[in-house]
Amino acid sequence: MLTVENLNLHYGAAQALRGVSLTAPMGKITCVLGRNGVGKSSLLRAITGQHPVSAGTIAFEGAVLNGMAPFNRARHGIGYVPQGREIFPLLSVKENLETGFAPLARKDRSIPDDIFSLFPILETMLSRRGGDLSGGQQQQLAIGRAMVTRPKILVLDEPTEGIQPSIIKDIGRAIRYLRDSTGMAILLVEQYLDFCRELADHVYIMDRGEIVHEGGAETLDTVEARRHLTV
Numbered sequence: 001m002l003t004v005e006n007l008n009l010h011y012g013a014a015q016a017l018r019g020v021s022l023t024a025p026m027g028k029i030t031c032v033l034g035r036n037g038v039g040k041s042s043l044l045r046a047i048t049g050q051h052p053v054s055a056g057t058i059a060f061e062g063a064v065l066n067g068m069a070p071f072n073r074a075r076h077g078i079g080y081v082p083q084g085r086e087i088f089p090l091l092s093v094k095e096n097l098e099t100g101f102a103p104l105a106r107k108d109r110s111i112p113d114d115i116f117s118l119f120p121i122l123e124t125m126l127s128r129r130g131g132d133l134s135g136g137q138q139q140q141l142a143i144g145r146a147m148v149t150r151p152k153i154l155v156l157d158e159p160t161e162g163i164q165p166s167i168i169k170d171i172g173r174a175i176r177y178l179r180d181s182t183g184m185a186i187l188l189v190e191q192y193l194d195f196c197r198e199l200a201d202h203v204y205i206m207d208r209g210e211i212v213h214e215g216g217a218e219t220l221d222t223v224e225a226r227r228h229l230t231v
């Protein structure tokens with residue numbers, strides 16, 4: 001389980017996270033929703049070690065991650081699919097996947113077959129450059145690259161952003177498969193309400209750097225939840 005307690009995060013004098021606490025249990029999909037700029041990406045940057053926190057604790061399966069470099073967090077089982085995907089445009093699809101080998105012991109450096117069962121297009125495009133793929137294909141590649149690291153928790157930042165509906169369906173199916181087949185934890189940040197309502201076991205809503213709502217996916221339709229999500 002991932003446990004985040006009382007997290008504060010600053011950019012200079014500006015505070016982006018205020019006392020954020022949440023858990024993401026193994027075998028469950030946890031969604032964090034919120035409008036633009038409320039701190040969702042900052043929360044994931046804190047968890048993956050891309051930005052230091054000013055206060056609070058981040059722990060995964062008994063290990064405290066605070067102060068640990070992103071590379072070592074990957075070794076502890078944190079897989080990250082960043083916003084905007086961050087595919088290497090000049091590397092081939094195969095080479096992009098192989099960048100996921102970095103935190104692995106030599107004997108584990110292989111590409112798991114289920115990546116190609118989930119996203120068959122990646123297998124047919126193995127020698128194409130990452131930059132030649134469509135946005136949806138790049139999103140599938142970013143998820144595949146994170147899967148190569150054999151994560152115990154997959155952390156995804158707005159995986160549906162700018163993606164066509166058919167590929168959103170494939171991504172939803174892949175996330176469910178990963179939860180059910182491997183029992184990994186999934187922590188997903190989103191603005192797309194319907195996607196979260198269908199997938200989530202548990203939801204949190206953020207507003208202005210704070211968690212303002214928590215509950216089952218069905219609670220997203222309450223007046224109180226909607227108040228924090230509508231512009």
Ligand SMILES: Nc1ncnc2c1ncn2[C@@H]1O[C@H](COP(=O)(O)OP(=O)(O)OP(=O)(O)O)[C@@H](O)[C@H]1O
Pocket residue numbers: 011014016034035036037038039040041042043083
């Ligand atoms: N590198 C940065 N330097 C200064 N301020 C930042 C930086 N990154 C984010 N912020 C500010 O921190 C706040 C939270 O931003 P964050 O990106 O975490 O929100 P978000 O909910 O993920 O939004 P989006 O959906 O647009 O990505 C915003 O006010 C944003 O302007």
